[in-house]
Amino acid sequence: KNQVEQSPQSLIILEGKNCTLQCNYTVSPFSNLRWYKQDTGRGPVSLTIMTFSENTKSNGRYTATLDADTKQSSLHITASQLSDSASYICVVTPGENGNNRLAFGKGNQVVVIP
Amino acid sequence: DTGVSQDPRHKITKRGQNVTFRCDPISEHNRLYWYRQTLGQGPEFLTYFQNEAQLEKSRLLSDRFSAERPKGSFSTLEIQRTEQGDSAMYLCASSLEQGFQETQYFGPGTRLLVL
Numbered sequence: 001k002n003q004v005e006q007s008p009q010s011l012i013i014l015e016g017k018n019c020t021l022q023c024n025y026t027v028s029p030f031s032n033l034r035w036y037k038q039d040t041g042r043g044p045v046s047l048t049i050m051t052f053s054e055n056t057k058s059n060g061r062y063t064a065t066l067d068a069d070t071k072q073s074s075l076h077i078t079a080s081q082l083s084d085s086a087s088y089i090c091v092v093t094p095g096e097n098g099n100n101r102l103a104f105g106k107g108n109q110v111v112v113i114p
Numbered sequence: 115d116t117g118v119s120q121d122p123r124h125k126i127t128k129r130g131q132n133v134t135f136r137c138d139p140i141s142e143h144n145r146l147y148w149y150r151q152t153l154g155q156g157p158e159f160l161t162y163f164q165n166e167a168q169l170e171k172s173r174l175l176s177d178r179f180s181a182e183r184p185k186g187s188f189s190t191l192e193i194q195r196t197e198q199g200d201s202a203m204y205l206c207a208s209s210l211e212q213g214f215q216e217t218q219y220f221g222p223g224t225r226l227l228v229l
Contacts, residue, residue, distance in 0.1 A: 004156075032215070034217070036220075041222075041223075041225070042222050042223065043116065043118070043120075043205050043207075043220030043221050043222050043223050044157070044205075044220045045116060045220070046217050046218075046219070049215065049217055051215075089156055089157075091156075093216075101159055101170075102159070102218070104156030104157050104158075105156055106154060106155050106156050107154075107155075107156055109154075
């Protein structure tokens with residue numbers, strides 16, 4: 001069973017609308033949780049990083065939240081743009097300070113249509 | 115552009131041939147990772163270097179796969195006797211060891227198609 005589950009698997013939204021992507025994880029203990037954006041045919045690019053003591057982090061129109069008690073994170077995209085069409089991957093770093101074996105979700109595939 | 119480069123970006127080969135991919139990490143990064151990603155999946159860990167030492171290898175890395183980082187800078191990933199199941203995107207990432215805030219920076223990937 002995957003340690004990081006993301007939902008919805010795919011999502012189509014109208015340009016200008018908001019959306020929220022969900023990530024549930026079972027990794028414990030964990031060092032940090034990241035959201036990456038991966039454009040089609042490209043490598044993932046880090047959007048946000050939160051340690052276990054942080055519960056929100058923003059990067060422009062992207063806002064990530066973290067509830068370490070329920071082991072849930074969300075990524076909220078505000079006023080979506082066509083360039084937001086991508087896969088958004090939730091990544092959890094296991095352990096207290098290790099970075100060797102990241103646990104990746106399968107990604108939320110977002111398509112923004114005009 | 116994250117600063118991590120990979121070459122080639124695309125590779126088409128026939129089953130049974132050998133292929134080699136190169137990754138150039140961000141220059142000051144001491145850690146380098148190789149991942150494999152198939153369609154609709156997240157990246158899967160293959161192997162990891164700290165400087166020139168290969169510290170960890172996944173069970174996914176069969177004996178047909180070998181990775182090197184001879185001078186602690188660029189790295190190569192070689193696949194011998196390729197199989198159709200090797201078709202995937204091969205991602206390289208690098209990072210600077212720095213505890214909780216350490217972030218891996220990914221390259222654009224090499225997409226391999228084995229016919």
